[in-house]
Amino acid sequence: MVMASMSSGSESFRLCVFDLRRGQNEGQELDKILFFYPPDLTFSTQLSVIGLSEGLITFTRLFSPEAACEVIEAERHSHVFYEAESDIWMVMVVEKNKEIEAIWRVDALRRMLKEVHSLFVMFHGSIRALLEKEQTGGLIRSHLYPFITDYLNDLFVGKKLQLPSFRETLKERGTVQMLTLARDAALEVQSLVGVLDSCVGIVRCHSVILFHDLLVSTTLSPDDTVDLFTFSVMRLTTNAQSSGMSSWSYLRKGSTLSQITSRSTSAQLLGSTDPLPSGNGNNAARVIRPLQHEKWSKGKVGFLVTDIWGKDATPTIWLQQTQERVYLLTYQYKSLTLVLLVPTPAIVNGELDISFVKHQVIENASAKILKVEEKLSKGWGGENAYHVSGYRYLLVDNDMEISRASPPGKVATLAKESLLALNQLREEVDSEKSRTKVERDMEISIRAKNNAWVIARITRGKELYMALEKASETLLDATDSVQRFSNRYCSGSFSMD
């Protein structure tokens, strides 16, 4: 067995979702379990994992009621905790082994949990709401199971589940990657946004525009933008659609074969073995699986179509900031992907109105879309557009939830030692950040075993991580390099002296 990745079904990877408010009485413990992966484990094994987690949460809450435990490092396993909603916990258990590839950053794993939960909420609403809708838990289970398994599916390479290891240390999950625009292009884009805004009339439509896998424009809050951006890059953009093509976004692995989907019968298995009466039958049959693979295709008029929501049905999603449900329309022209969000109140006659909106978009925005695509293509620097020679970097803006990094192909040229040192450095910064909670400035420079410099600079919500393998001996030179980078590419944000 190759240890670099986890073979599914083994003990090496477990993921569970449970509700602390449920199953408090003896004999009803199974009630707590909302999701468990792998699903074919016995209930007693599932319960032992959840029982341990619950115990740890209860225990740590004694000391820190606001933020209970984040991670437990056992001898053979790491338990990563994430409280997705109040009293609803997601726990990921990963096996430690001596193989070097299995070194990860806990925060990166937690961001996975956060990501899958955010996406779930975007499509189905909160877990709590679904639980309240149907007290037995059948409804939420029937939703969570296919959703999370579809999500994990993306992480499979062959039969191995690949978690974000130290090799992905110069990536930040849960952030948006932006396309840098020239002013005239930005004005064209904004002009297009203005047209999309008003294509339903008085009610304002939100929109998100992507070019390749990069964000061009958004009218959503940063949180909603991240969720929709993540989903778009996973399933909607041209790169996502031409599966098999090597991707340079962390959001996609080259998975085409869906291993879990093939076992999706076990969803019903779980449903039918559910001790509680509901959760099977009608509900299970109608469950929508937004993350299903290869379900989107380009329709006749340029809009993407899917039958995930039913034949000819238009998907809807839930916006966190405005707490409203919106129709999701996706228009694609070459590498340009436009996601248009139409508030449900604006659509009275269902698909009839939707097709009217589509018509409006084509009529009013086509010319502008063409123009924007032309401008963006002209200024498009390709996959390596944001490569800065001599530097391997990650730049995160926590305020805007934006990140930019060296292209993966360039990061791959780094020595393992550099990456490991960087991973360790990030781990350090993570723990420092979670300890203080308030924004503070930080500067760490480490000389790695291979004589590379790994440097972190944190200043007022912005983070810069960097590996300099060919920097000269002295720390002064290394910091000078950072200084130059900061002045040139970050408008001097990280100039600390």
Next chain:
Amino acid sequence: MISNFSNAGMKEKNSATASTLGRILATCSKQAKDYGSCVASKVHEVEKDICLKEFLALKNCMQHTPSLGSGGLSHVYIQNPSLRCNIPESTGLFYDDANRLLICTTSSQVFSWQTTPFNPEEPPLVDSISEGPILSIRFSLDKNVIAVQRSDCEVQFFNRESRQILSHKCKAGSESILGFFWSDSPLCDLAIVKTSGMDLFAWDSMLNTLRLVEAKKVNVNWYIYTHETRLVLLASGLQCKTFNGFQLSTAGIVRLPRFEMTMAKSEPNSKPILLSGDLHLVTVYGRIYCLQVDREAMLLHLYRFYRDAVVQQGSLPIYSSKLSVSVVDNLLLVHQIDAKVVIIYDLFVDSRAPVSAPLPLLWRDYQGSGTSSQAANKENESSESSTSNENIVMYEDGWTFLVPDLILDQTNKVLWKIHLDLEAISASSSDRTSLLEFLQRRKLEANKAKQLCLGIARAVILERRPATQVSQAIDVLVTAYSHSVKAGTYKEIKNERTTATTPTVGASPDNERHGPSGSNIDEEVEMNVPSGSGENMFYAVEQQESHLSSAAISPDELYKFVFASVEEMMVEESEYLVAIITEFLRSISAEKLKVDLNVYVMIIRLLAYSKRFAELSLFTTNKIIEPSKEVALQLLESGRQNLRVRKLGLDMLRQLSLHHDYISSLVQDGYYLEALRYAQKHKVTSVRSSLFLEAAFASNDLQHLAAILRVLSDLIPGFKETSEYYTFYGLLNETSSSVAV
């Protein structure tokens, strides 16, 4: 432009007009109904003039409705005061278009009025000449000589200074003189057109003699010439439809290729004859057109003159067998004399659709109109002459239409100037974009056109028209401005800024008047300079005209008079307004123009108001909002609600190297250590050290206070001796003894 006749009246918001309309409709209900049902039945056929027959019937009825007086609807009007030739015993009225003189002759005297500028109160010049018949009379271009055609074989020349008289006669019997005109071409000063051709003469002012320079031999039935175009067309052939053309410009004499006019035949064998009155030479936008009336086809053919070709460019329908044309402000006015209506065409656009519906020519008293009325002396004038004005009959037989925009009423011996009512035209137009284009092309009443444009721009925003429509409108205004900047009328716009705030004041039509007609000549001179290929020899860049003003609206004015003025009313719809301003910025950037910083400040305010912080940061990072101190301060201000926005403002201050503001803002936000470090690095001395100390003390973090004291005492020599040091050192020790400095 609009085409639907019903628009003409319906859009008038004026209640007085509405009641007039009501009265008319009551009287003409049958005609109105016929017209209405015709329009209704053909409502799907988007075509102009389809119900013209019905319309004319209705219009005819309207005009004969009593008590309508001069309060009716119109787009074109003549107004008091007119130029009156109250000369007793006058024997004839002439117009010298080269000098723009109205000439009234008696048996021995010549009275001449300058019509440009049009000032009816100015007394005429008087010259005396010997008695005799006068077929035509023209002053030489230097006005030293008066030439009078006495008969079909004699022209007499009177030198006004030396009083010398010269007679020029042609061979009696074999040829006869059709007419003559003065020229400013370097080759000749005078051209005499005879049935056998055209003779060009040089005038020797010293000797008071004519010298034949060149004779163009060609059979001539009749000819037409206008000084405006410097073009003479000699008609020949049985049907008089074959033309030899010459342009006698300052650049020399250009011979046009011989060409034929088209004429429809009523029957296969009929040969209609073209009359000189059926041909009109006009100049619009510096291009020369010849308009030919074809009565059989009821069409007005347009021919455009190029250096090496005459090209027919479409035809206009006509609704009257008697027809005349005028040009006002580069617009072609076709007077349908029998129908007593005038139709306006703008030949700038390719479409041959009329600018507005056919409406009667209107006579206006001075104060009766919405146009800029002038001082009190005008009122006196109008009351004095009102008695005689009451019996004005529109388009009566005695009217002569003079080039380009005058009407001579031979019966009443009155000269009128034709005016356009831009307000009425814009009120009756529904297509705002083309209306704006139309108004931007207006030069004569540029200020009024400009005010109308601003009003329209405000209206489309306030009416919340779709963003695409508004952006089209903005594009029109911005490109028009950009063109005028490139053409060099930019400075004039700057001068005009003062008048923009006080609209219509000092914009009397008379003042604006002398621009176009005078400059058309200059421009004609310009365009005949033989330069290069010259395919468009007859095309002159209109912007070269030296007008007092242009209707172009600068981005700053657009901001001030449109966006800023609607902001308060639109604050609840700030999203819409932001979309509009974005379009405005896009338009500005496409034309590479600069825009007032206040526009950016306004966008930030609007975006912050509607809590669109994500977009605000996109606008800022993409530099749609260009960085500046004002913008940064507004970001800081709006950032009170949102820390991210505040950071954008801070970053902008730093990037602009506005050290003082940056440090103050950092300290305000509690980043005093960073502020101090920054101040040291950039050697900012304008920030007092107490600022840091006070901020640090206020933060209750004694370690920070201690650190700052330490840093300051290290950096500033003698700091330990200052009172500041003692104060804060004391405070530090008082509060806690554990922290050592």
